[in-house]
Amino acid sequence: MAINLKKILKQDLNVIKGLRMGVANAGIKDGASPDILVISIPEKSSVVGVFTQNQFCAAPVLIAKDNLEQKRDIRALIINSGCANAGMGQEGIDDATIVCKSLAKHLGVDQKQILPFSTGLIMSKLPVKKITDAIPNALNNLNENNWLEAAESIMTTDTAPKAYSKKINLKDRDVTITGISKGSGMIHPNMATMLSFIAVDIPISSILLKELIIEICEESFNCISVDGDTSTNDSFILMSIPSDKSFILRKNSDDYEKVKSAIFDAAIFLSQAIIRDGEGATKFITINVNGALNHKEAKKVGMAIANSPLVKTAFFASDANLGRVLSAIGNSQVKGLDLNKIDVYLNGILFAKAGAISSSFDEIKIGSEMKKDEIKLDISLGRGTHEATIWTTDLSYKYIEINSEYRT
Amino acid sequence: MAINLKKILKQDLNVIKGLRMGVANAGIKDGASPDILVISIPEKSSVVGVFTQNQFCAAPVLIAKDNLEQKRDIRALIINSGCANAGMGQEGIDDATIVCKSLAKHLGVDQKQILPFSTGLIMSKLPVKKITDAIPNALNNLNENNWLEAAESIMTTDTAPKAYSKKINLKDRDVTITGISKGSGMIHPNMATMLSFIAVDIPISSILLKELIIEICEESFNCISVDGDTSTNDSFILMSIPSDKSFILRKNSDDYEKVKSAIFDAAIFLSQAIIRDGEGATKFITINVNGALNHKEAKKVGMAIANSPLVKTAFFASDANLGRVLSAIGNSQVKGLDLNKIDVYLNGILFAKAGAISSSFDEIKIGSEMKKDEIKLDISLGRGTHEATIWTTDLSYKYIEINSEYRT
Numbered sequence: 001m002a003i004n005l006k007k008i009l010k011q012d013l014n015v016i017k018g019l020r021m022g023v024a025n026a027g028i029k030d031g032a033s034p035d036i037l038v039i040s041i042p043e044k045s046s047v048v049g050v051f052t053q054n055q056f057c058a059a060p061v062l063i064a065k066d067n068l069e070q071k072r073d074i075r076a077l078i079i080n081s082g083c084a085n086a087g088m089g090q091e092g093i094d095d096a097t098i099v100c101k102s103l104a105k106h107l108g109v110d111q112k113q114i115l116p117f118s119t120g121l122i123m124s125k126l127p128v129k130k131i132t133d134a135i136p137n138a139l140n141n142l143n144e145n146n147w148l149e150a151a152e153s154i155m156t157t158d159t160a161p162k163a164y165s166k167k168i169n170l171k172d173r174d175v176t177i178t179g180i181s182k183g184s185g186m187i188h189p190n191m192a193t194m195l196s197f198i199a200v201d202i203p204i205s206s207i208l209l210k211e212l213i214i215e216i217c218e219e220s221f222n223c224i225s226v227d228g229d230t231s232t233n234d235s236f237i238l239m240s241i242p243s244d245k246s247f248i249l250r251k252n253s254d255d256y257e258k259v260k261s262a263i264f265d266a267a268i269f270l271s272q273a274i275i276r277d278g279e280g281a282t283k284f285i286t287i288n289v290n291g292a293l294n295h296k297e298a299k300k301v302g303m304a305i306a307n308s309p310l311v312k313t314a315f316f317a318s319d320a321n322l323g324r325v326l327s328a329i330g331n332s333q334v335k336g337l338d339l340n341k342i343d344v345y346l347n348g349i350l351f352a353k354a355g356a357i358s359s360s361f362d363e364i365k366i367g368s369e370m371k372k373d374e375i376k377l378d379i380s381l382g383r384g385t386h387e388a389t390i391w392t393t394d395l396s397y398k399y400i401e402i403n404s405e406y407r408t
Numbered sequence: 409m410a411i412n413l414k415k416i417l418k419q420d421l422n423v424i425k426g427l428r429m430g431v432a433n434a435g436i437k438d439g440a441s442p443d444i445l446v447i448s449i450p451e452k453s454s455v456v457g458v459f460t461q462n463q464f465c466a467a468p469v470l471i472a473k474d475n476l477e478q479k480r481d482i483r484a485l486i487i488n489s490g491c492a493n494a495g496m497g498q499e500g501i502d503d504a505t506i507v508c509k510s511l512a513k514h515l516g517v518d519q520k521q522i523l524p525f526s527t528g529l530i531m532s533k534l535p536v537k538k539i540t541d542a543i544p545n546a547l548n549n550l551n552e553n554n555w556l557e558a559a560e561s562i563m564t565t566d567t568a569p570k571a572y573s574k575k576i577n578l579k580d581r582d583v584t585i586t587g588i589s590k591g592s593g594m595i596h597p598n599m600a601t602m603l604s605f606i607a608v609d610i611p612i613s614s615i616l617l618k619e620l621i622i623e624i625c626e627e628s629f630n631c632i633s634v635d636g637d638t639s640t641n642d643s644f645i646l647m648s649i650p651s652d653k654s655f656i657l658r659k660n661s662d663d664y665e666k667v668k669s670a671i672f673d674a675a676i677f678l679s680q681a682i683i684r685d686g687e688g689a690t691k692f693i694t695i696n697v698n699g700a701l702n703h704k705e706a707k708k709v710g711m712a713i714a715n716s717p718l719v720k721t722a723f724f725a726s727d728a729n730l731g732r733v734l735s736a737i738g739n740s741q742v743k744g745l746d747l748n749k750i751d752v753y754l755n756g757i758l759f760a761k762a763g764a765i766s767s768s769f770d771e772i773k774i775g776s777e778m779k780k781d782e783i784k785l786d787i788s789l790g791r792g793t794h795e796a797t798i799w800t801t802d803l804s805y806k807y808i809e810i811n812s813e814y815r816t
Contacts, residue, residue: 122731
C-alpha cells in the first residue's frame with residue numbers, strides 16, 4: 001500500500017527525444033512480467049552516475065563505475081530485476097560482462113559503452129543465458145514512449161511504478177525532464193538504496209552534469225531511509241540527451257538555475273515516491289532538522305530519528321509516545337547538543353520545548369495528528385542556521401512479512 | 409518468550425552479606441506487582457557505575473553520575489520501573505531529588521549518598537508521591553535474600569527476571585558474586601540499554617573497581633543490541649561489599665584475575681539474558697568478528713550485522729538469504745575492507761568464501777541450521793588478529809506488537 005503516491009499515467013510521461021526504452025520478460029523475477037530493460041542512448045549524450053557506498057557493492061556497480069570513469073560515449077543501459085548479482089565474486093563480474101558484451105554486439109558498440117544494473121536477491125547467480133536470450137525482444141520494442149513500461153520492469157517489492165515528468169520553459173527553448181526510480185526496502189542513503197534514471201533533453205557537459213548529480217543526490221536520494229540498510233546495488237544515473245547540439249547550458253546562468261531546480265524536483269519526487277512505497281509503510285514522515293551548525297549534523301539528527309525502530313513503531317501505532325524522538329536525537333552522535341535549546345513540533349504543534357515535554361502538551365490534539373498518514377516533524381537544535389530534511393516511513397508488521405518472506 | 413533463558417531459583421541466588429533489598433508496589437507499573445526497589449548498602453563499600461551515552465540522558469542518570477563523582481560513601485540505590493523520568497527537564501531533576509531526599513531521611517544519610525534509577529516510559533512525569541509513600545514499605549522488607557524479588561521489581565517489557573550468582577574460591581577465602589539486570593528493548597551499547605546491578609563481597613578499592621567496570625562493560629553490556637536504540641536510562645552499577653576489611657584485592661594478583669574473570673562471567677550472563685529475553689526475539693544470535701585490525705572495527709562490523717533489519721528479518725524467517733550479511737558488512741563504515749579476504753560461517757558451516765558465495769554452499773544444510781534458535785555467525789575479515797563478539801536477536805512481528813502497544 002503506497003501512501004499518497006501519485007498514480008502514473010503513460011500519457012503524462014513526456015518523451016526525451018532520442019532516448020528509447022525496451023523491456024522483455026527474461027523469466028528472472030516472477031515469470032509474469034518484464035524484468036529486463038534496455039535504455040538506448042543517442043551518441044554524444046552526457047551520462048553521469050552516483051553509486052552505493054556499500055563496500056560490498058555488486059558486480060554491475062563495479063562495471064558501471066569503471067565504464068563511466070573511462071569517459072567513453074555511453075550508448076545503453078541494461079537493467080535486470082529479480083537478481084542483484086551481488087556477493088558473487090569474480091563470477092558476478094564475468095556474468096555482468098557477458099550481458100554487456102551481448103548487448104554491445106547487438107548495438108554495434110563497444111562493451112565499455114554499456115552500463116549494467118541489477119536489483120533483486122543478493123548472493124544469487126545472474127541467469128546470464130535468460131538475459132542474453134531476452135535482449136533481442138527488448139531491442140525489438142525500443143521506443144521513446146516506454147517510460148511507464150521501463151518503470152514497471154525494474155520493480156521488485158515495489159507496489160507501484162515510480163516516474164516523473166515535467167516540461168519547463170527557458171528563455172528561448174523548452175526543456176523536458178523525465179525519470180523513473182525503483183526501491184522500497186533496503187533503503188538508506190550512501191547513496192540511497194534504489195535505482196533511478198533521470199534524463200533531460202538539453203545538452204549539459206559531463207563535468208557540469210557530474211557536479212549537478214552530486215549536489216542533487218545529497219539532498220534527495222541521500223535523504224531517504226526506509227530501514228537504514230544501504231543496498232549493494234544503488235545507482236542514480238542522470239543523462240543529458242542533446243536535442244540541439246548548437247546550445248550549451250552554462251553554469252550559473254538563469255537557464256542553468258532553472259534546469260537544476262527542475263532536475264532537483266524530479267529527484268525529490270522520485271526519492272519521495274520510494275518512501276511513499278516503502279515496504280509495509282503506513283505513514284509518510286518528513287523530518288526537518290533546523291538550527292544546526294551545519295548540514296551534516298542536521299542530517300545526522302534526522303537520520304537518527306528516521307532509523308530508530310522505536311520511533312517508527314510509535315508512528316505505526318499512532319501512539320504519541322514522542323519521548324522516543326528525544327531519545328533518538330540523543331543517540332545521533334552529534335556532539336555537544338544543548339538539550340535545553342531543542343524544540344520539537346509534530347505537524348506544527350509544539351510537543352517538546354527546551355528538551356522537555358511542553359507545558360502545552362495536549363495528548364488528544366497530538367494523538368489525532370499521529371493518526372494522519374502524512375507526518376511532519378520539525379526539530380530545532382537552536383545552535384546554528386543550517387538544516388536538512390529527511391523522508392522516512394513507519395515500521396509495521398507488513399515490513400517484517402515482506403522481508404521474512406522475500407525469497408519464498 | 410525468552411530463548412533458553414535459565415530459570416532463576418531464589419535459592420540459587422547467594423546473599424552478599426550486608427547488602428539488603430526491599431521492594432514495594434507504588435502503583436506506577438501495572439498496579440499488580442512491585443515497582444520500586446531499595447538496595448541498602450553497608451558503609452565503606454565501593455560503588456562505581458557506567459551510564460548511557462545518550463545525550464538525552466534521564467534525570468536519575470544525571471543525579472547518579474553527579475553523586476558518584478562526589479566520591480561520598482554511597483549507602484542506597486532506589487530504582488523504579490514504569491516511568492523513565494526522561495525528557496522532563498528541570499522538573500525531572502526536582503522529582504528525582506525529592507525521592508532521594510525522602511529515602512535519605514528514612515536512612516539517616518545525606519541525599520548525595522543515594523543513587524536513583526528509573527526505567528519505563530519516556531516523557532512521562534515521575535509519580536513522586538506514590539514513590540515516597542511506598543518507600544517505608546520497601547524499607548520494611550529489606551533483606552539479604554531478596555535478589556529474585558529485586559530482579560522482578562525492575563522488569564518492564566521483560567518476560568522473565570534476570571539474575572546470576574556464583575561463588576568462587578581464592579587462595580584463602582571464598583568470594584560471592586551476585587547480580588541482576590533488566591531490559592529487553594531499546595537495547596544497544598553506549599552503554600547497552602538496560603539496568604544492571606552486580607555485587608561482590610570482597611573489598612576492592614573504588615579506583616580498581618572503576619577500571620574493572622569499564623573493561624568489563626565494553627565486552628559485555630556494550631556488546632549487545634536488540635534494536636540499535638540506546639536508552640536514556642542505561643546504568644550498570646558494580647558494588648564491592650567489604651566482608652573482611654583487613655583484606656585488599658591487589659591488581660594483577662592471581663586473586664584479582666580470578667575475581668575479574670568471575671565478574672566478567674556475571675556481566676556476560678546478565679547481558680546475554682537481556683538478549684535472550686529481547687522483545688519479540690525468537691533467536692539468540694552470536695556474532696563473532698575476527699581477523700580485524702583492532703577491537704573497535706571488529707565491533708563495528710558485528711554491530712552493523714546485528715542492527716540490520718534485513719539480516720534480522722531473514723533470521724526470523726529462518727531464510728538462508730545470507731547475502732544480507734555480506735551487505736551489512738559492506739555497510740559497517742569500516743574503511744578499506746578487502747572483500748576478497750572475508751569468510752563467513754553459520755553454525756560452523758562456511759557459506760561465503762573470499763567475499764562471495766561458497767562453492768560448497770548447501771542450501772538444505774544451511775536452511776536446517778537457520779531453523780535453530782541459537783545461531784552463531786563467524787566472520788573472518790582476514791586482515792588482523794583482533795576480534796569482538798556481539799549478541800543480538802532477530803526481528804519479529806512480536807517486536808512491532810510490543811513497541812506499537814507499549815503505552816496501551
